[in-house]
Amino acid sequence: MKDKIFGVLQRVGRSFMLPIALLPVAGLLLGLGSSFTNATTIETYHLGNIIYEGGLLYTILDIMSKAGSAVFDNLALLFAMGVSIGMAKKEKEVAALSGAIAYLVMNTAISALISAKGGVEAMAANSTTSVLGITTLQMGVFGGILVGLGVAALHNRFYKIELPQVLSFFGGTRFVPIISTVVYLFVGVIMFFLWPVVQSGISHLGTLVLRSGYAGTWIYGILERALIPFGLHHVFYMPFWQTELGGSMMIDGNMVSGAQNIFFAELASKSTTEFSVSATRFMSGKFPFMIFGLPAAAFAMYRAARPEKKKMVGSLLLSAALTSMITGITEPLEFTFLFVAPLMYAVHCVLAGLSYMLMHILNVGVGMTFSGGAIDLTLFGILQGNAKTHWIWIVVVGLVYAVVYYFVFYFMITKLNLKTPGREPDDVEPKLYRRSDVNAAKAEKKAGGSAAVDMVSAMVLKGLGGKANLSDLDCCATRLRVTVQNAELVDDAMLKASGASGVIHKGNGVQVIYGPKVSVIKSNLENFMETPEAEHLDSLFAESEAETTVEETKPEPEQNSAPAEKAAGSGECLTLCTHMNGTAIPLEEVEDEVFSQKILGDGIAIRPAEGKLYAPCDGTIETVFDTRHAVNMTSADGVEILMHIGIDTVKLEGKYFEAHVSDGQAVKKGDLLISFDMEAITAAGYKLTTPMLVCNVDDYAALTPVAKGTVSVGETAIQLTK
Amino acid sequence: MKTFTYTIQDEVGIHARPAGLLAKKAKEFQSTITLEKGGKSVNLTKLMAVMGMGVKCGDTVTVSVDGADEETAFAEMQAFFQQNL
Numbered sequence: 001m002k003d004k005i006f007g008v009l010q011r012v013g014r015s016f017m018l019p020i021a022l023l024p025v026a027g028l029l030l031g032l033g034s035s036f037t038n039a040t041t042i043e044t045y046h047l048g049n050i051i052y053e054g055g056l057l058y059t060i061l062d063i064m065s066k067a068g069s070a071v072f073d074n075l076a077l078l079f080a081m082g083v084s085i086g087m088a089k090k091e092k093e094v095a096a097l098s099g100a101i102a103y104l105v106m107n108t109a110i111s112a113l114i115s116a117k118g119g120v121e122a123m124a125a126n127s128t129t130s131v132l133g134i135t136t137l138q139m140g141v142f143g144g145i146l147v148g149l150g151v152a153a154l155h156n157r158f159y160k161i162e163l164p165q166v167l168s169f170f171g172g173t174r175f176v177p178i179i180s181t182v183v184y185l186f187v188g189v190i191m192f193f194l195w196p197v198v199q200s201g202i203s204h205l206g207t208l209v210l211r212s213g214y215a216g217t218w219i220y221g222i223l224e225r226a227l228i229p230f231g232l233h234h235v236f237y238m239p240f241w242q243t244e245l246g247g248s249m250m251i252d253g254n255m256v257s258g259a260q261n262i263f264f265a266e267l268a269s270k271s272t273t274e275f276s277v278s279a280t281r282f283m284s285g286k287f288p289f290m291i292f293g294l295p296a297a298a299f300a301m302y303r304a305a306r307p308e309k310k311k312m313v314g315s316l317l318l319s320a321a322l323t324s325m326i327t328g329i330t331e332p333l334e335f336t337f338l339f340v341a342p343l344m345y346a347v348h349c350v351l352a353g354l355s356y357m358l359m360h361i362l363n364v365g366v367g368m369t370f371s372g373g374a375i376d377l378t379l380f381g382i383l384q385g386n387a388k389t390h391w392i393w394i395v396v397v398g399l400v401y402a403v404v405y406y407f408v409f410y411f412m413i414t415k416l417n418l419k420t421p422g423r424e425p426d427d428v429e430p431k432l433y434r435r436s437d438v439n440a441a442k443a444e445k446k447a448g449g450s451a452a453v454d455m456v457s458a459m460v461l462k463g464l465g466g467k468a469n470l471s472d473l474d475c476c477a478t479r480l481r482v483t484v485q486n487a488e489l490v491d492d493a494m495l496k497a498s499g500a501s502g503v504i505h506k507g508n509g510v511q512v513i514y515g516p517k518v519s520v521i522k523s524n525l526e527n528f529m530e531t532p533e534a535e536h537l538d539s540l541f542a543e544s545e546a547e548t549t550v551e552e553t554k555p556e557p558e559q560n561s562a563p564a565e566k567a568a569g570s571g572e573c574l575t576l577c578t579h580m581n582g583t584a585i586p587l588e589e590v591e592d593e594v595f596s597q598k599i600l601g602d603g604i605a606i607r608p609a610e611g612k613l614y615a616p617c618d619g620t621i622e623t624v625f626d627t628r629h630a631v632n633m634t635s636a637d638g639v640e641i642l643m644h645i646g647i648d649t650v651k652l653e654g655k656y657f658e659a660h661v662s663d664g665q666a667v668k669k670g671d672l673l674i675s676f677d678m679e680a681i682t683a684a685g686y687k688l689t690t691p692m693l694v695c696n697v698d699d700y701a702a703l704t705p706v707a708k709g710t711v712s713v714g715e716t717a718i719q720l721t722k
Numbered sequence: 723m724k725t726f727t728y729t730i731q732d733e734v735g736i737h738a739r740p741a742g743l744l745a746k747k748a749k750e751f752q753s754t755i756t757l758e759k760g761g762k763s764v765n766l767t768k769l770m771a772v773m774g775m776g777v778k779c780g781d782t783v784t785v786s787v788d789g790a791d792e793e794t795a796f797a798e799m800q801a802f803f804q805q806n807l
Contacts, residue, residue, distance in 0.1 A: 600742035600769065623774040630738055632770050640770040642738065650737045695769040 011474070011481070015086020015148070016238065019078040022071060023369040030068025031369075031379035033061045034267050065268060072264050075242065076131065076144035077103055083148020088155045089472065094173040095155040101177050102184035103147045107136040109188025127199055129255065137195050140243040140257050150187065151180050199244070214357050217281045221356030225349040228334060240282045247278055259283060263367030267380070274388050275365030284364045284394070285356025286372025287381070290328045292398030293351065293405040295321040298333055300409035305422025313422035323516060328371025331478040332515035335502040341418040347408060355401065362393040457528035459498035460521065462537045464510070465489025467529055471508075475522040480512040532573075532704055532721060574637050574700075574720040576616040577669060577713070579692045582608040584707035584717065590689050592647045600642060601693035604705040604717050608688050611678040613643055614713045615671045616692060621661050624674075625650075628657035631673050632695075639720065640695040645676055647687040656680045670714055692717065723788040724796040728803045735778035740807060745769045747802050753789025755799060 036042070037058060042051055051058050071078070077100065084099030085092045111134045114120065120128050120135060129138040139146070155176045163171040170178060212219075220240065227236050240246035246259035256265040262279035266272045277284075298321040305313045320333040338345045366381035366389045381391030413420055464470060465484055472483035480500075484490060487510065492503045495512050499521075504511040514521050528534055578584065583606065590596045590605045619635040629649040633641050645657070656677040661667060681688060697703055702721040711717070732740065748755045748766035755766040759781060764771035766785070777783060785803070787796045 594739045594742055599746050600738060622770055623776065625737060625773075626776060626778070627734075627737065630773075632773055634770070642770070642773070644738050650734045650739075653734075 011087055011472070011483075012083070012145075012149070015083045015152075015474075016079070018086060019075065019082035022078065026068045026071035026369065028068070028369075028379065029064040030072065030264060030267060031383065033063070033065025033068060036061050037065055037270065069264070069268050072261065074132065076139065076141050079141045079144030080147035080151070083145055084151045084155065086474070087149060087152030088159075091155070091159050091173050094159065094176050095152055098155060098177045098180040099148055099151045102151050102180040102187075103144060104132070104134070105181050106143070106147060106184040106188040106191065107131050107134045109185050110136045110192050113189065113192040124196060124199075127196060137191065138199070138244075138255065138257060139191070139195060140261075141238070142243055143191075146187070146191075147184065150183065151176075154179055154183060214360055217285070217360040218353045218357040220282060221285050221353030222349050223353075224356075225352040228331065237282065246282055249276060249279070260367060263365075263380075267367070267384070272388065275367065275384070277360060277363050277365050280365045280367050281356065281360040283368050283372070284359035284366045285352070286328060286368065287366065287377050287394045288355045288359070288398040288401045289348075289352050289405070290330055290372040291325050291374055291377065291394075293355070293401040294324045294330055294333050294348075296402035296405040297337075297348070297409040298324075300406045300413065301337065301420045301422070304410055304413040304420060309422035316421060320515070324373070326373050326375060327516070328368070328373030328376060329478060329516055330371070331513060332501060335513045337418075337420050338502065340420055341412070341416075343416070344409065344412055344418065347412070351401070351404065351408075355397065358397050359393070362397070363390050364393050365389045366391050366394065454524055454528045456498055456521070457525045458533065458537060459494055460512075460525050461528065461534060463491045463494035463498060463512075465491070466537055467534050470529075473522070473526070475518045478513055478515050478518055480514060480518055480522060480525075482510045482512070484508050484510055532702060532719065535702055535721070574635070574639060574722070575716050576603075576635070576639065576641065576692065576694075576718040576720070578606065578707050578711045578715045578717040579614055579616045579643055579713070580606040580608045580612065580690060581610050581712045582606045582690075583709060584705075584711045585689070586705060587691060587693075590647070590691055591687055592689075595644070595647075595691045595693070598693075598697075600644075600691075601640075601695040602697045602703045603641075603691060603693040604707055605689050605691040606707075606711065608645075608678065608690055611676045612672055613645060613674040613676075613690065615667045615669055615673055616641065616643075616717060617669050619667060621663055621665045621667060621673070623663055624659045624661060627652065627654045628659045628674060629654070629676075631659075631661075633667070638696075638699075642693045642695050643673070643690060644693070645674065645688065645690045646681060647689055649681065649686050652681065652684065652686070656684075694718065694720065723786055724792050725784055725786040726796070726800050726803075727782055727784045728800075728807070729782045730777055730779050730807050732807045733779045735781070736772065736775065736807065738773060741769055741772045743806065744802070745772060747799065751787075751789070751791050751795035751798075753787050753792045753795045755788075755795060756786045758784040758786065 036047070036051055042048055051061070080103035081096045081099040084095040088095035114123060114128065114135055114137075117123070123137075127138055128135060130136070131143075137143075158175050158179055159173050161171055161175050162168070163175070224237050240258070241260035242258040244257040246257070247262065248255060248257040249262050249265075250256075251262065251265040252269050252271065254265070256262050259279040259282040262276060263283070266275050266279075298317040302310065302314055302317050317333075317336070320336060324330045324333050334345065334348070366377060366384075368376040368380060377391065377394065381389045381394065384391075386392050412418060413423070417423075460480075461467060464482060465486060466489070469484050469486055469489050470482060471485055474481050485508070487505060487508050490503070490505070490510055495503050500512045500514055502513040504513070585605050585607060587598060587603055587605055588596050594600060595605065613631070615633065617635045617637075617639070619633045619639075619641075622632040622634055622640075624631050627650050629646060629652065630642065630644040633643075635641060649657075658675050660672050660674060667673070678688060694700070694703060700720045700722055704719045704721075705717070706719055707715055707717040730736065736744065745767050756763050757766050757772060757775065757777075758764075759775055759777055762775060764775060766772060785799055787799060789795070
């Protein structure tokens with residue numbers, strides 16, 4: 001049960017990442033735009049001559065500022081859609097649409113009830129707001145998350161639903177927006193009665209946090225850092241940043257809730273003279289330890305490394321330190337010592353908490369979009385001016401922090417003999433590094449052709465226990481977040497060899513930490529999983545170990561040519577060639593469900609450029625349909641193939657088709673089977689898309705459509721593995 | 723084993739689409755379901771073979787169901803023929 005909750009929370013956390021990833025850009029627009037349209041800034045820097053209301057520059061900056069605001073103002077909608085996408089298992093685009101609709105419906109239902117009760121005046125003060133022009137309850141991103149989670153649950157439950165024949169049009173994914181609309185209509189009604197109760201509860205809790213003063217800030221800071229190893233920090237700080245838990249404030253006549261929202265509302269406001277530290281205390285504390293403290297800790301680790309390892313460790317630590325300083329993404333650095341020296345991480349948490357508290361005490365009012373790196377400090381601290389933000393204290397405290405971190409870390413590492421990078425015993429880690437180097441080199445060697453095997457992805461996949469072991473794959477800013485079928489199959493050493501700095505297990509949830517490059521690793525892995533090699537990992541690795549035979553056992557498949565013998569495990573590989581000149585498309589795109597849903601078999605389709613159908617392989621013609629619009633043949637290897645010219649063309653009863661072969665006839669690859677009059681068939685109102693299907697697809701382990709785009713007869717169309 | 727005969731009403735006969743649907747339906751049951759016409763008999767799950775029969779409108783076919791779930795299979799196959807063919 002505990003593991004299950006962790007699994008769900010992990011997915012919730014990473015589903016936040018899509019909308020959150022937008023914040024730095026929105027923040028940049030808002031930060032630049034609003035800084036230079038703020039009356040105080042213009043006055044302070046004597047910019048009145050070039051930036052004035054109505055002028056070109058002012059208007060451009062104003063547009064930037066408002067575009068940025070648009071993102072922050074509609075975050076709840078973004079979360080409704082983003083969480084739907086993140087939590088949906090398949091057909092994510094439908095979940096996104098449903099999330100948007102459900103969010104609108106829910107708010108509209110609430111709005112109607114507010115009117116029925118007598119309008120905004122009849123509601124508790126500050127409990128309402130306007131969302132996308134709808135007067136509704138102030139729910140912040142909670143509203144969006146509530147929609148996202150619910151819609152995703154509905155989606156995962158119903159996206160494959162089969163309805164009775166007459167209603168079948170509304171079945172499957174089409175049912176999801178429908179059921180979401182109905183359900184969220186009622187959720188809206190329920191929230192109208194329930195939310196005001198929650199609202200008062202939250203504001204009491206928020207008041208408590210706000211009143212607990214400096215100590216509260218300290219505890220907030222410690223918890224925020226301590227949750228990083230579990231990847232649950234987003235779930236923890238987001239409510240403070242985005243909801244009433246982080247305080248509410250009246251800015252320019254609007255009620256704004258949530259620390260980050262308050263900061264950005266103040267940023268957008270032209271009348272702000274000083275940022276409210278009651279809001280920024282949930283953010284400013286990140287700057288001193290991210291820009292100064294952690295990099296100093298990295299330096300301490302470098303100094304403590306054994307001399308012969310310094311060069312290798314140096315580049316690792318330097319890039320991690322720079323990432324932390326500039327972007328405020330700290331995990332790559334934190335994970336270098338979190339696992340080998342948990343005690344050091346504990347110290348780090350306490351110091352980080354203290355940093356939050358010091359910023360609070362020193363009245364530092366610098367906000368952030370995403371994290372506390374130099375980019376955010378520049379935009380939201382330095383550019384806003386010291387008078388408004390007191391950012392100078394960040395540098396002062398930061399310098400002290402650098403010294404403290406350096407000495408504390410150096411002292412702990414050397415006194416306790418902690419195994420930070422470059423200090424580990426010779427036999428473990430370096431060996432793994434060497435293996436990965438060897439494999440990478442091999443991958444490079446093979447990379448002569450475009451079909452070279454992606455060894456890193458292969459290692460990641462093998463480390464995770466193979467394709468069959470994955471039930472769910474996603475990533476956040478720095479880690480691959482995976483749900484596996486069997487956690488015992490996960491091989492940590494293999495994952496680390498693939499470049500991971502750490503692996504976290506929690507039941508069937510696995511997180512592999514790679515740092516910011518993780519999104520590339522994820523896409524590569526996804527691509528790799530589509531290739532036939534993914535099915536035969538073991539032989540792939542056996543191969544790369546038997547170095548001498550690598551080149552012979554894995555010839556690069558010749559592109560677009562006849563039977564490429566692929567040494568894919570024990571499976572024998574069969575090839576069918578393209579049956580027409582034209583444009584190859586995936587079967588899923590054929591305009592007829594009986595083909596697109598693969599009821600007749602799996603394969604590929606071609607939109608013909610000329611009215612001729614050719615044999616895709618050597619074999620025997622089984623049946624030429626009486627209506628001559630389709631042919632069955634069996635290949636010499638026993639593949640049962642159906643080629644069907646056009647959609648619904650059975651109704652032409654043979655008109656415009658001419659058969660060149662008859663039942664039972666032996667044919668060779670490339671023989672002309674049927675010719676047809678393209679113009680006449682098109683004029684009769686029929687589509688010419690021609691699927692080629694393997695009917696006995698169950699007899700094969702895998703079928704891979706290969707042909708794409710413009711093709712001519714005889715290119716590789718489909719590969720089958722026995 | 724249970725059998726029924728049916729005369730095809732659908733004007734285009736058992737071409738690709740109905741054959742596919744028929745094979746899909748037949749795969750739902752454990753029972754062996756065969757289609758017979760003019761002395762030739764094929765397993766209904768074998769799509770190629772079914773298409774190869776070239777069953778046309780007005781042809782009379784015999785469907786045999788044999789196996790553990792033949793009662794339900796019989797009823798559902800009969801209904802399927804009546805609705806779709």
